[in-house]
Amino acid sequence: xxxxxxxxxxxxxxxxxxxxxxxxxxxxxxxxxxxxxxxxxxxxxxxxxxxxxxxxxxxxxxxxxxxxxxxxxxxxxxxxxxxxxxxxxxxxxxxxxxxxxxxxxx
Amino acid sequence: xxxxxxxxxxxxxxxxxxxxxxxxxxxxxxxxxxxxxxxxxxxxxxxxxxxxxxxxxxxxxxxxxxxxxxxxxxxxxxxxxxxxxxxxxxxxxxxxxxxxxxxxxxxxxxxxxxxxxxxxxxxxxxxxxxxxxxxxxxxxxxxxxxxxxxxxxxxxxxxxxx
Numbered sequence: 001x002x003x004x005x006x007x008x009x010x011x012x013x014x015x016x017x018x019x020x021x022x023x024x025x026x027x028x029x030x031x032x033x034x035x036x037x038x039x040x041x042x043x044x045x046x047x048x049x050x051x052x053x054x055x056x057x058x059x060x061x062x063x064x065x066x067x068x069x070x071x072x073x074x075x076x077x078x079x080x081x082x083x084x085x086x087x088x089x090x091x092x093x094x095x096x097x098x099x100x101x102x103x104x105x106x
Numbered sequence: 107x108x109x110x111x112x113x114x115x116x117x118x119x120x121x122x123x124x125x126x127x128x129x130x131x132x133x134x135x136x137x138x139x140x141x142x143x144x145x146x147x148x149x150x151x152x153x154x155x156x157x158x159x160x161x162x163x164x165x166x167x168x169x170x171x172x173x174x175x176x177x178x179x180x181x182x183x184x185x186x187x188x189x190x191x192x193x194x195x196x197x198x199x200x201x202x203x204x205x206x207x208x209x210x211x212x213x214x215x216x217x218x219x220x221x222x223x224x225x226x227x228x229x230x231x232x233x234x235x236x237x238x239x240x241x242x243x244x245x246x247x248x249x250x251x252x253x254x255x256x257x258x259x260x261x262x263x264x265x266x267x268x
Binding site: 052053054055075076078079082083085086087088089090091092093094095096097098100101 | 112113114116118120121122123124128129132133136139140141142145222224226229230232233
């Protein structure tokens with residue numbers, strides 16, 4: 001799990017990181033997350049969507065409100081690991097294809 | 107309302123300078139020549155992973171002592187264009203016959219070679235298997251450590267901008 005760069009990719013935007021950090025102390029509704037941030041609420045929702053796709057946060061409905069929280073199952077870390085795993089595996093695969101092709105030409 | 111999170115699938119594309127059938131052959135029959143040796147579930151040294159060349163075939167690890175451990179199955183065997191594998195390893199890298207996540211690999215001929223597209227999906231199903239991961243994440247090595255790593259990386263980037 002040392003190389004979790006893909007998780008960080010979702011967090012490189014400073015506003016998105018601020019959104020994520022507001023969830024560190026517990027679940028929050030969108031309105032509360034957006035309060036005090038220098039961006040519109042739809043923009044905050046968009047950031048939350050990216051964080052959700054990366055497996056970093058999770059949401060649920062409570063009445064008319066949508067509550068966000070840091071994903072307790074750690075799927076973001078898992079996804080980041082797999083992302084990195086397939087990256088290195090496919091790179092090794094491509095190198096092997098090239099090697100085998102060269103060998104054949106000899 | 108379900109609280110089930112659905113992470114986006116992991117998608118990768120790579121171009122190889124070889125014909126489609128060669129790319130498919132190296133990916134499947136030749137998997138032992140490129141699969142990272144560090145990625146294995148058992149304590150013994152890995153000889154190679156094996157993908158049985160048929161629908162319903164096994165996908166397993168073969169160890170140097172002759173023992174075998176399952177990774178998953180072959181759900182579709184359609185050379186030279188498509189391979190659908192079932193990955194049944196939990197986040198703790200243990201085989202779980204009840205865990206089904208799909209790895210689809212498409213081989214598409216392109217000028218001068220083949221494009222290989224890989225998609226690993228249904229990752230949310232791993233959530234139910236992620237008990238140990240949950241502890242890792244909420245423990246001292248979990249999110250706080252991740253955030254620290256991120257903060258370091260952000261610092262490096264900021265320096266780069268200067």
